[in-house]
Structures are given as structure tokens and as C-alpha cells.
Amino acid sequence: MTMKLYYSVPSPYARKARIVLIEARLEGRVETEALDPWSDPAGYRDHNPLGKVPALTRDDGPALFQSNAVCEFLNAEGDGQLYPANGPDRWTALRQLALADGILDASVTVRMELTFHEPGDISQKLVERQELSVAQAIDALEGEAETLDGPITIGQIAVASALSYRDFRFADVDWRTGHPKLAAWFETFATRPSMTATDPAL
Ligand SMILES: N[C@@H](CCC(=O)N[C@@H](CS)C(=O)NCC(=O)O)C(=O)O
Structure with a gap:
């Protein structure tokens, strides 16, 4: 094909x-x-x-x-290993995927707001609400960081993509402080060849 x-x-x-x-x-x-x-x-x-x-x-x-x-x-x-079969590991991966996609949706909404509006027309209420969602999702991931260990899944891929996007577009908002487990996991995951080959900052 x-x-x-x-x-x-x-x-x-x-x-x-x-x-x-x-x-x-x-x-x-x-x-x-x-x-x-x-x-x-x-x-x-x-x-x-x-x-x-x-x-x-x-x-x-x-x-x-x-x-x-x-x-x-x-x-x-392809190899078909990134989506665990029905059972706890699948629900964990899908939960991680949902948290990560939520971080992306909120972050991209903020970026669109800042890009498409003149400074005086930016809705601070909208921006603050999206940033609250990002912060809470990152807190949730820190609380369950040990679930990110183990064989690679779509959940891990999505979380890494979301955290890397925060570094790329929101470098002034430090997400690592207060989230040491998530930061340590990301530091290792980010060295995968699939991550370095797709890093927009490299
Ligand atoms: N929910 C969609 C979002 C895709 C998306 O928003 N992509 C952006 C780039 S980050 C885009 O192509 N934007 C162009 C547009 O909105 O017209 C997905 O998961 O694929």
C-alpha cells in the first residue's frame, strides 16, 4: 500500500x-x-x-x-504494539493520551489567541482558563508518573509530544519545578531516536 x-x-x-x-x-x-x-x-x-x-x-x-x-x-x-489490548494498561494509556491532548488543545488555543488578536483584544480570561487546564493536567501526570514507565504506548508518545510543545512554544512557563518525576521521565524519553528525529527545536 x-x-x-x-x-x-x-x-x-x-x-x-x-x-x-x-x-x-x-x-x-x-x-x-x-x-x-x-x-x-x-x-x-x-x-x-x-x-x-x-x-x-x-x-x-x-x-x-x-x-x-x-x-x-x-x-x-506497523508493529501494532503502541495500543495495549483491552485491560488496565489500555485505559492507562488512553487516560495519558487524553491528558496530553488536553494540554495540546489548551496550549494551541492560547497560541491562537495570542497570534490572531491584537494585544488589547486578547481575552485574559480565556488564556488563564486554558493555562489552568495545562497546569492541572501536568499536576495529574506528576501524580501518576510511575504509570509512564514500561513499554512505550500511545499515551507516553502523546505526553512527550505535549511536554515538548510546552518547551517549544511556552519556554517561559516552567513546568518542571514541582514535577520532578515527570521531568525525569521526560528527560529520558526525549532521547529516543523517534523524539530527536521529530523535535521542532532541533
Ligand atoms: N485535533 C486535531 C488538531 C490538528 C491541528 O489543530 N493541527 C494544526 C497544527 S498544530 C493545524 O493544522 N492547524 C491549521 C488550521 O487550524 O487551519 C488532531 O488531533 O489532529
């Missing part, structure tokens, strides 16, 4: 899919193409009507989009 993953280098959602592609050993089987979704490249919305990255085209079916659908498909096409 011919497959192509569309991504943008800074996108933390697309990064989850790029990490899965590498961890599921699909390099060489899936083409990749970087683009800027905000420039609405010609024809891209034929693949993803929503105009966002990531999207995955394949020659035996319509394109898939939304990072979790793309990740699950890539995992199934």
Missing part, C-alpha cells in the same frame, strides 16, 4: 503521528511531506477538508485525518 503522511514541523499533533511512524517501524513504507496548513496548499483540503495536519493518504481508501485516527491506523499497519 502507498501511504503518505502530511505534517508540519511545529505541529505537536502531527508529531504524535511522526513518532508512531518511527516506533511502528514504518519508515520507508510511508512517505512524508511537510507543509504549512495555514497557507492552504493547493489540493490539500481534497485530502483533509478541515485543512489541518496531520493527514494520511493511502491508495486503498480515503485519507485519514485527526491525529488519533492517523496514529491508530499507522500502529495497525
Whole structure:
């Protein structure tokens, strides 16, 4: 099957899919193409009507989009080890994934607010509410940091992508202080080749 993953280098959602592609050993089987979704490249919305990255085209079916659908498909096409079978390990991974996606959604909302509005038009209430969600989700992950140990899962991939995005776009907001277990876990996880190969800051 011919497959192509569309991504943008800074996108933390697309990064989850790029990490899965590498961890599921699909390099060489899936083409990749970087683009800027905000420039609405010609024809891209034929693949993803929503105009966002990531999207995955394949020659035996319509394109898939939304990072979790793309990740699950890539995992199934590859080694298939990143989503534990039904049971406690799966629910742990999906909880981590939900916390991480929540951090991303809140962070990207803040970034959009700051990018698209003049300083006087920025809603501080909206920004503070999103940052509260980020802080609480990071607290929750610190409280259950030991669940991040063990074989790599989609939950770990998503958490690492979210924490790395905070470093990339919100470097002035220190998340490590007060979260030593999470920081230690991330320091090790960030050395994986799939992480360094997809790091927008490198
Ligand atoms: N929930 C989506 C979010 C994807 C997303 O928002 N991607 C951003 C880049 S970080 C994008 O392509 N934005 C372009 C736009 O919103 O038009 C997912 O998980 O794939």
C-alpha cells in the first residue's frame, strides 16, 4: 500500500503521528511531506477538508485525518504494539493520551489567541482558563508518573509530544519545578531516536 503522511514541523499533533511512524517501524513504507496548513496548499483540503495536519493518504481508501485516527491506523499497519489490548494498561494509556491532548488543545488555543488578536483584544480570561487546564493536567501526570514507565504506548508518545510543545512554544512557563518525576521521565524519553528525529527545536 502507498501511504503518505502530511505534517508540519511545529505541529505537536502531527508529531504524535511522526513518532508512531518511527516506533511502528514504518519508515520507508510511508512517505512524508511537510507543509504549512495555514497557507492552504493547493489540493490539500481534497485530502483533509478541515485543512489541518496531520493527514494520511493511502491508495486503498480515503485519507485519514485527526491525529488519533492517523496514529491508530499507522500502529495497525506497523508493529501494532503502541495500543495495549483491552485491560488496565489500555485505559492507562488512553487516560495519558487524553491528558496530553488536553494540554495540546489548551496550549494551541492560547497560541491562537495570542497570534490572531491584537494585544488589547486578547481575552485574559480565556488564556488563564486554558493555562489552568495545562497546569492541572501536568499536576495529574506528576501524580501518576510511575504509570509512564514500561513499554512505550500511545499515551507516553502523546505526553512527550505535549511536554515538548510546552518547551517549544511556552519556554517561559516552567513546568518542571514541582514535577520532578515527570521531568525525569521526560528527560529520558526525549532521547529516543523517534523524539530527536521529530523535535521542532532541533
Ligand atoms: N485535533 C486535531 C488538531 C490538528 C491541528 O489543530 N493541527 C494544526 C497544527 S498544530 C493545524 O493544522 N492547524 C491549521 C488550521 O487550524 O487551519 C488532531 O488531533 O489532529
